Amino acid sequence: MPTTCLEHNFSSYAELAERDLTFLRRFGEHTVTYPIGTDVFEQGTPANHLYVLASGWCFVKYDERDGGRQVLDICHGGDIVGSREVCFQRSICGLETLSTVELCAFPKAYLTEMFVEHPRLSAILFLASMRREALLVERVVNLGRRTAFARLCHFLVEMNQRGDRANPKRTDKFSIPIPASLLSDVLGLSEVHTYRMLKQLNRDGFASFDNGRFIVHNMAALAEVCGFSEDYLHLDRSWIPAA
Amino acid sequence: MPTTCLEHNFSSYAELAERDLTFLRRFGEHTVTYPIGTDVFEQGTPANHLYVLASGWCFVKYDERDGGRQVLDICHGGDIVGSREVCFQRSICGLETLSTVELCAFPKAYLTEMFVEHPRLSAILFLASMRREALLVERVVNLGRRTAFARLCHFLVEMNQRGDRANPKRTDKFSIPIPASLLSDVLGLSEVHTYRMLKQLNRDGFASFDNGRFIVHNMAALAEVCGFSEDYLHLDRSWIPAA
DNA sequence: CGCCGCGTTGAAGAAAATCAAAGCACGTGG
DNA sequence: CCACGTGCTTTGATTTTCTTCAACGCGGCG
Numbered sequence: 001m002p003t004t005c006l007e008h009n010f011s012s013y014a015e016l017a018e019r020d021l022t023f024l025r026r027f028g029e030h031t032v033t034y035p036i037g038t039d040v041f042e043q044g045t046p047a048n049h050l051y052v053l054a055s056g057w058c059f060v061k062y063d064e065r066d067g068g069r070q071v072l073d074i075c076h077g078g079d080i081v082g083s084r085e086v087c088f089q090r091s092i093c094g095l096e097t098l099s100t101v102e103l104c105a106f107p108k109a110y111l112t113e114m115f116v117e118h119p120r121l122s123a124i125l126f127l128a129s130m131r132r133e134a135l136l137v138e139r140v141v142n143l144g145r146r147t148a149f150a151r152l153c154h155f156l157v158e159m160n161q162r163g164d165r166a167n168p169k170r171t172d173k174f175s176i177p178i179p180a181s182l183l184s185d186v187l188g189l190s191e192v193h194t195y196r197m198l199k200q201l202n203r204d205g206f207a208s209f210d211n212g213r214f215i216v217h218n219m220a221a222l223a224e225v226c227g228f229s230e231d232y233l234h235l236d237r238s239w240i241p242a243a
Numbered sequence: 244m245p246t247t248c249l250e251h252n253f254s255s256y257a258e259l260a261e262r263d264l265t266f267l268r269r270f271g272e273h274t275v276t277y278p279i280g281t282d283v284f285e286q287g288t289p290a291n292h293l294y295v296l297a298s299g300w301c302f303v304k305y306d307e308r309d310g311g312r313q314v315l316d317i318c319h320g321g322d323i324v325g326s327r328e329v330c331f332q333r334s335i336c337g338l339e340t341l342s343t344v345e346l347c348a349f350p351k352a353y354l355t356e357m358f359v360e361h362p363r364l365s366a367i368l369f370l371a372s373m374r375r376e377a378l379l380v381e382r383v384v385n386l387g388r389r390t391a392f393a394r395l396c397h398f399l400v401e402m403n404q405r406g407d408r409a410n411p412k413r414t415d416k417f418s419i420p421i422p423a424s425l426l427s428d429v430l431g432l433s434e435v436h437t438y439r440m441l442k443q444l445n446r447d448g449f450a451s452f453d454n455g456r457f458i459v460h461n462m463a464a465l466a467e468v469c470g471f472s473e474d475y476l477h478l479d480r481s482w483i484p485a486a
Numbered sequence: 487c488g489c490c491g492c493g494t495t496g497a498a499g500a501a502a503a504t505c506a507a508a509g510c511a512c513g514t515g516g
Numbered sequence: 517c518c519a520c521g522t523g524c525t526t527t528g529a530t531t532t533t534c535t536t537c538a539a540c541g542c543g544g545c546g
């Protein structure tokens with residue numbers, strides 16, 4: 001499983017040729033395991049790897065000088081993480097684990113070879129990055145233009161959609177090991193207000209939350225409240241070079 | 244000028260080989276001019292080109308069903324626009340002009356060839372996309388964790404930095420043809436509150452605003468108020484394939 | 487002139503933050 | 517076993533921030 005996670009992720013975008021697979025397998029060996037609460041890479045310091053999250057949960061965070069913190073993303077199994085950070089001399093964000101995680105590490109130094117020898121892999125990495133950027137766009141809209149309650153609904157719908165992708169067998173129950181304090185940093189709210197919104201979510205019968213486990217009772221209502229758009233799901237893979 | 248804008252942009256990331264330049268020049272011809280108020284591409288519809296903004300101003304917008312609108316970016320001369328949109332079957336965002344603009348259009352259909360034949364160009368496109376993503380990260384933090392006034396300050400500092408990049412001869416005076424209504428959609432504020440923040444900006448002696456023209460009196464104070472981070476400026480180009 | 491878009495101001499109200507207190511589960515040490 | 521502290525959750529009261537509504541000045545322009 002760990003040795004094929006990079007491979008598995010890339011394959012989900014397009015079928016790979018044997019020589020591309022061989023290249024990926026060279027790095028599939030570099031699997032690392034971290035316990036909960038580990039800073040995998042830190043904001044402001046150079047990042048030397050990009051990762052595929054093989055198992056477990058982690059989140060991308062941005063800490064402000066004054067102690068404020070914004071969570072940029074909750075990573076799902078299969079997500080590519082750190083491809084933005086390796087492009088900068090100092091990481092824009094930090095990555096912290098929410099559980100024990102297995103990460104498949106791809107050394108930054110091999111990006112050059114990938115772009116030269118494996119155009120198909122490069123195109124896939126580009127496409128995956130654009131997908132992540134589209135998620136960031138949704139987040140900007142969420143924070144800029146929606147109420148606290150709608151933000152929470154949007155978060156749930158997005159997590160559900162992404163959970164489906166990571167594991168097609170899922171139902172409307174899903175659990176992410178996320179304390180409410182962290183959820184408030186995702187939603188750009190105070191912790192107290194986040195608790196109130198969770199309460200309302202339950203009162204309205206949309207979904208319930210208990211210790212990191214969400215149970216969605218009415219996904220359609222959640223999507224309706226926040227005007228959820230699925231455009232980010234529909235990537236155009238047609239231009240990826242043939243194998 | 245128009246015929247070399249793509250080339251000029253890519254060269255700003257790394258020196259190009261003659262064969263890369265030749266490839267870019269094939270598309271340098273496709274320069275289009277649009278009047279103010281034009282929708283260059285529309286949210287929800289397929290995008291067939293990516294662009295380099297050769298001259299003028301435009302902005303990236305996300306319209307919600309309920310009529311709300313969020314502005315994702317104000318594009319500066321030299322910016323690559325639409326590389327995210329071409330990766331989706333339906334554009335995530337729309338692009339509208341703020342003035343007469345000249346755009347250098349690169350057909351999506353040629354991405355395949357670029358990735359296969361021009362790894363250096365592909366790497367540069369990737370790097371430029373990561374820079375734009377870093378700007379989005381700053382926007383998420385801005386909207387999620389900062390007050391109205393700090394958001395405005397951050398906007399000014401960012402516009403100033405990016406203006407420097409686009410035109411190194413600039414000073415602390417700069418003008419973007421931006422009505423306050425649009426500014427409010429950038430900052431995620433109501434129009435009225437935006438006016439009040441502009442007033443305060445003037446009262447505090449940080450900067451003044453008149454009809455799209457900003458004059459910054461104290462850039463350091465602006466940067467201080469919002470805790471501006473320059474990390475996004477420092478790209479690591481070291482891994483780009485040699486020419 | 488009268489209309490309209492843009493900027494400004496004031497007042498009222500809603501949304502969310504902040505402050506404060508208390509309950510509850512859990513682990514630790516006595 | 518119980519006492520105690522600590523972190524997580526809940527609730528209420530208060531304050532701040534921002535939105536909304538409304539009115540008005542002002543300049544351009546048909």
